[in-house]
Amino acid sequence: MEIRHLKLIKAIVEEGSITKAIDKLHLTQSALSHQLKEAEYQLGTKLFLRTNKKLIPTKAGEKVYGIANEILDKLSETELQIKEMVFGEFGEIRISTECFSSYHWLPSVIKQFHDLYPNIELKIVTEATHYPLQKLLDNVIDIGIVSDQIKDGRIKYIELFQDEVMMAVSENHPWANKKYVTPEDFANEHLIIHSLPLETVTVHQMFLAPAKITPKKITPLPLTEASIEMVKADMGVMSMAKWALQPYLKNGAVKAIKIGKNGLKRKHFIAIRAEKEYPEYFSHFIGFLQNEINLQ
Template identity: 60%
Template sequence: MEIRHLKLVKAIVEEGSMAKAINKLYLTSSALSHQLREAEYQLGTPIFNREGKKMTLTAAGEKLYESAKVILEKIEVTEKEIKQIISGQIGKIRITTECYTGYSWLALILQQFQAVFPDIDVQIVTEAANQSIKNLLDGTLDIAVVSDVEKHEKVKYIDLFQDEIVMVVSENHPWTDKKYVIAEDFANEHLYIHSLPVNKVSLFQFLLTPANITPKKVTPLPLTEASLTMVECGMGVMSMAKWAVQPFIKNHSIKTVKIGRTGLKRKHYIAILKDQSYPEYFYSFIEFCQKKLAIKS
């Protein structure tokens, strides 16, 4: 049984006669009769009862007609969706961000982007964050938002925005009297970080490791509110993006301190595959992110 047979049966039933079905299907009378006999031969039973010029469905014909409607509608929808995929009207983007604070701005961007592109499914792949470039290369991801540039011949990095990392301390902490802190100030501190390994933490990458300084204690705590509560109670210090900590200052007894004389700046990039061919909506998403995040630069 082929699709043309299903179309034939559907046309005869809905047009009401063989003659009208001929015009709808652009077939000759002999071609239509041949296809109908072919379909009945393959089924092994008549599809229509023939009473002169009148044709009514047999029990097998009724079943075939109901199935034909469902199958042909599904094929029509599928063809339409494929055309939309080819033209870039629908699709998906799988994305992750290495920095946990990235999910706060990403959520807002997704809300606004999908208001403009409702048929683009943007999927956040959180489990790919720790090895984002590896996952990008093996096809698990389409976009990785990173602050570490791992040079690879197949990866292209696109500037996204720059922010500043600051230290968050209790309002009673001795650092509140300082204009800024240096690496040596961390030697006797309990430092809270979002996650391991420390070589992925900007504070270690750009300040502590180059100075060969290790804090007295380092505790991974992936919950921002929990870390801030510990800091507020004088249990330690933590680093955060300046823009990310601002909403918490009003509701917590905490203060921020600059890192280093000129501050600790961090650049964020969008990583994609260099030679990959992407649909138009993909680049629209990247431009959307760049424009919306320009305020953080």
Template identity: 55%
Template sequence: MEIRHLRLIKAIVEEGSIANAIDKLHLTPSALSHQLREAELQVGAKIFHRIGKKLVLTDVGEKILASAYAVLQEMDKIEREVKQLIKGETGTIRMSTECYTSYHWVPAVLKKFNVDFPNINVKIAFEATHRPIQKLLQGEIDLAITCDPIVNDKIEYIELFQDEMLALVPESHPWTKKEFVVASDFETENLIIHSEPLSTVTVYQRVLSPACVQPANLTILPLTEASVEMVKADMGVLVMARWALKPYLTHPALRTVRVTPEGLHRQQYAAILNHPERPEYYEYFIKFLKEEIEL
């Protein structure tokens, strides 16, 4: 016996008449009669006694109805769970990037994500920008984009993409005549960084510090847009990832220069807390994130 037969029997009993069952199931009278005959043929016994215009359950019908309630309840539960898993699940993803306040990629990611998960709210936690891993461990955000993974059993790191750090300078800057810059080139420059300490800044960690070089001046600006405006005004140089600089690279007043002959590359990760019952939509969000930002 098929699920549609169980729904038919349940509807006839609950609605009290064939006419009402027809309306509920959106069937024609002939279709309803045909399905009922099919059910009785499959069972090999009458399901209803026909008494005048009424249908009264037989003993076999009573047994089938009891089973129908149990089976249909479970089927409805499965359908709800599947729909919820695919599209109807509700929740929130609180996220932040490390160092950058550049979120130009968010609309494209959300456009893809919202097709499959329209009830998941994605929030950007700007206040966690400079301490995303700490905020993740404290439960204040759910996902962090970082290039500096800290070994911790509570955190899972998923590789997103490799990026290259580029020096951003105004079009009139002497560096625009160079194929690349090295540590000593920073000795006369005002280096704009997003946050202290300087030891956490990638270009300092991997290029300046090993060469024992300090920039002539240091300006701390937590906002990417403000830092770029400083560069436009020829008030300093900025070293940032290409993906974060992407919205600004079409401006005619700006140029980029490679850092070191080999280039300054980093691996970016999505950091999330290890949890055996983590919702599946996290995996989908990270997938769309990787597709959009990957260079």
């Protein structure tokens, strides 16, 4: 018998129904039936009695289920021990990012990493969001995800990805049919931002400040959904990363407008302390983060 057969038998017994076992194992009903027939053929006996949609274990099935638990538990324990040998000891990584939109994808990436490395605790330090580089130097965080670099020999930057920032406006807004907006277009607008200080807002820092343009009104609103609703009601405009804005464009009530003729592009970097000796699991996390972001 193979490991997949043991996992199959364990799932059927514990879930109590074919449907639940299918969902747990991510198999089709035909694949489940085929694998079960394989196991019964190899053992030369029935492992389950079929009654309606339920599979009741026979004495042989109960025996195999007991063995399956022992083997799969031992295998899981061995895998964990090997991961500890290869990828390092128990530990933690404290992370923050200067851009609140990054928190849309960061938790899911962290969860995937934790599934692979359950001994490494990953902490998002939201209070360091506005000043991640300073908090990095102060040893409040271990990794900062930033788009703004400062020249400091104590910090090492590793490129992560590039994205584009766009303006979200209502379908009835005067900008809705524009190919792109200029700094001057903002002079009489109500700009909704996620939070202060204004210097941390990309559209201000990279687009409006160099042109010495300040919107007529600026409102910090940390809730993205609330900000989108204000945009839909034509009560203001807001900037968002293109990838973060996509889900809100489906019904046409919100439009995405390019910022500047060439678009407003920004690069994101992983920032770490240059002279610090990080445990091996840090390099595995950084590599994992780069790979997952590229896939997204």
